[in-house]
Amino acid sequence: MNKQVRKIAWIVAAALVFVATAGCVGGGESGAGENAPFRIAVIPVQTEGQLGEAMTRLQSILTEALDREVDIQNYPDYNGVVEAMNFGHVDMAFFGPLTYVVAHQKSGAEAIVVQLVKGKPFYHSYIITHKDHPWNTLDELFADPGAVSFAFGDPSSTSGSLVPGVELKSRGVLVSENESKLKELRYTGSHDVTALAVQNKDVDAGAIDSAIFENLVEQGTIDGDRLKVIWQSDALYQYPWAVKKGTDPDTVKLLQETFAGITDEAVLSGFGISGFAPASNEDYESIRAVAQAEGRLE
Numbered sequence: 001m002n003k004q005v006r007k008i009a010w011i012v013a014a015a016l017v018f019v020a021t022a023g024c025v026g027g028g029e030s031g032a033g034e035n036a037p038f039r040i041a042v043i044p045v046q047t048e049g050q051l052g053e054a055m056t057r058l059q060s061i062l063t064e065a066l067d068r069e070v071d072i073q074n075y076p077d078y079n080g081v082v083e084a085m086n087f088g089h090v091d092m093a094f095f096g097p098l099t100y101v102v103a104h105q106k107s108g109a110e111a112i113v114v115q116l117v118k119g120k121p122f123y124h125s126y127i128i129t130h131k132d133h134p135w136n137t138l139d140e141l142f143a144d145p146g147a148v149s150f151a152f153g154d155p156s157s158t159s160g161s162l163v164p165g166v167e168l169k170s171r172g173v174l175v176s177e178n179e180s181k182l183k184e185l186r187y188t189g190s191h192d193v194t195a196l197a198v199q200n201k202d203v204d205a206g207a208i209d210s211a212i213f214e215n216l217v218e219q220g221t222i223d224g225d226r227l228k229v230i231w232q233s234d235a236l237y238q239y240p241w242a243v244k245k246g247t248d249p250d251t252v253k254l255l256q257e258t259f260a261g262i263t264d265e266a267v268l269s270g271f272g273i274s275g276f277a278p279a280s281n282e283d284y285e286s287i288r289a290v291a292q293a294e295g296r297l298e
Contacts, residue, residue, distance in 0.1 A: 035068075037068070037069040037070065037071040038062070038066055038068050038069065038070045038071070038091050038092070039070075039071050039072075039073070039089065039090040039091050039092070040059075040062075040070065040071065040072040040073070040090060040091065040092045040093065040094070041072075041073055041075050041080075041081045041084045041085070041089075041090045041092075041093040041094070042055065042072060042073065042074045042075060042081070042093070042094040043075060043077075043078050043081050043093075043094055043095060043096055043099060043154075044074060044075065044076060044077065044078070044154070044189065044190045045096070045190065045191060045209070045212060045239070045271075051074060051270050051271070052270075053266050053270060054266055054267045054268075054269070054270020054271055055072045055074065055270070057264050057266045057267050057270075058072060058262075058264075058267050059071070059072045061258065061262060061264065061267070062255075062258060065254060065255075065258040066251075066254065066255075066258075077154060077156075077189065078095075078096060078099045078154045078155075078156035078157060079099075079156055081093050081094075081095060081099060081103075082095075082099050082102055082103045082106065082156075085103050085106075085107050085109050085242075085244060086103065086106045086107040088244065090244070091243060091244055091247070092241060092242065092243045092244070092255070093109065093241070093242055094239065094240075094241050095109075095111075095239065095240055095241075095242055096154075096156065096157050096158045096159075096239055097158040097236060097237060097238075097239065097240065097284055097287040098156055098157065098158040098161075098162050098287060098291055098296065099156050099157075099158075100239075100240050100242055100284060100287075101284050101287055101288045101291050101297065102156070102291070102296065102297065103242065104242070104281060104284075105297055107244065107245060108244075108245030108246075109242040109243070109244060109245065110242055110243055110244075110245065110247070110252075110280075110281055111240035111241070111242045111279045111280060111281050111283065111284060112240075112241060112242060112243055112252050112255060112256055112278065112279060112280075113240065113241040113255065113256055113259045113260075113276050113277070113278060113279055114237065114238050114239070114240050114241075114276065114277055114278070114279035114283065115211075115238045115239050115240075115271060115273045115275075115276060116238065116273055116274050116275040116276060116277055117211040117238065117272070117273050117274060118274055119274055119275070121237055121238045121277060121279070121283075122235040122236065122237060122238060123159065123209060123210050123211040123235070123236055123238055124159070124210040124232045124233045124234070124235060124236060125158070125159035125160070125163040125164050125207055125208070125209065125210070125232070125233040125236065126159075126207070126208050126209070126210045126213055126229045126231065126232055126233075127141075127164055127167075127205055127206070127207050127208075127229070127230055127231035128195070128198050128205065128206060128208055128213065128227050128228065128229050128230065129141065129198060129204060129205040129206075129227070129228060129230055130198060130199065130201055130204075130226060130227060130228075131225070131226055131227060131228050132201075132226075133204065133205075135205075135230055136228070136230055137230055137231070138167070138171065138230060138231050140230075141204070141205055141230060142168075142171055142173050145173045145180075145181045145182050145183075146181060146182070146183055147183055148182050148183055148184075148204050148205065149182065149183050149184035149185075149186070149202075149203040149204045149205075150168075150180075150182050150184070150185055150186075150203060150204065150205050150206065150207075151185075151186050151187070151188050151194045151197050151198065151202075151203040151205070151206035151207070152164065152165065152185070152186070152187050152188070152194070152206070152207050153187065153188055153189065153190055153191050153193075153194050153206075153207065153208065153209075154187065154188075154189050154190065155177060155187055157191075157209075158236060158287060159191075159207065159208065159209040159210070159233070159236060160190075160191055160194065160207050160208060160209060161177075161187070161207065162287075162290065162291065162294065162296065163207075163233050163236065163290070164207035164231075164233070165177070165207075165294070166290065166294065167231070167233070168180070184203070186203065188206070191208045191209050191212040191213070191216075192212070192216055192221060192222075194206040194207065194208050195208055195213060195216055195221075195222045195227070196221075196222060198227060199222050199223060199226050199227055205230070210232070211238075211272050211273070212272055213229075214272070215269075215272025216272075218272075219269075236286075236287065237283050237284060237286070237287065238273075240279050240283075240284070241255075241259065241276075241279075243255070256278045259276035260275070260276055260277060260278065262275070262276060263275075
């Protein structure tokens with residue numbers, strides 16, 4: 001073999017090694033093979049500590065059902081979960097309704113399971129204030145908006161931002177996500193932080209998920225006797241669990257059956273729910289319409 005032939009052979013061999021190595025590196029990504037962990041991302045609906053036991057128990061239940069390692073991670077913000085699904089880093093995600101419709105548009109994520117609260121897949125957006133304050137309606141709260149401090153949750157939250165934001169816009173109080181006629185507008189990042197900010201009078205009022213609010217009261221995280229609800233939205237379809245595009249039907253069916261059969265109180269109480277039921281993309285059409293109208297699906 002002359003030098004030129006040996007050189008060509010060496011280049012081909014090196015290329016084959018590189019391709020094989022790249023394949024091994026890629027094996028760590030979601031969906032790389034049956035032996036890879038089934039990764040699930042969870043939005044920060046409450047603090048990680050409050051969800052810790054629930055996620056640990058859920059992880060164990062799903063690992064047994066799928067006969068495959070399951071890894072559930074709590075993400076620091078809503079958008080991070082959308083991007084994790086978009087870039088294929090996770091196989092499944094727990095979304096808010098708004099983040100779900102965004103993820104569906106961006107990556108084809110498909111809702112397959114919905115949470116139930118008192119047996120129903122619905123909840124509301126609340127606006128709450130401290131009981132020491134005189135306001136009992138939004139008309140009273142916003143009689144002088146320039147004197148009011150207000151808190152939303154995460155900008156991508158359905159009940160903590162999108163839906164109450166539409167209400168504030170209709171009243172001329174909110175101009176855009178970052179512009180308002182209020183004395184102060186802040187985003188706390190999660191529902192529990194909003195509730196505590198209102199309870200501690202750090203803000204005058206705030207928007208929160210009704211089911212999470214009631215769960216925080218039941219857990220003693222917040223004092224229900226110090227807070228009052230002064231506005232409630234129409235019914236909203238509950239938070240979905242969605243799988244990545246192309247998930248095989250057998251896996252979807254197994255996940256739906258497993259979630260629907262969960263009675264573990266640690267899991268249910270951790271998420272502040274009574275159970276799970278099958279869901280579909282069509283269940284979120286009303287949220288999709290609002291998100292579209294608000295420019296959230298550009």
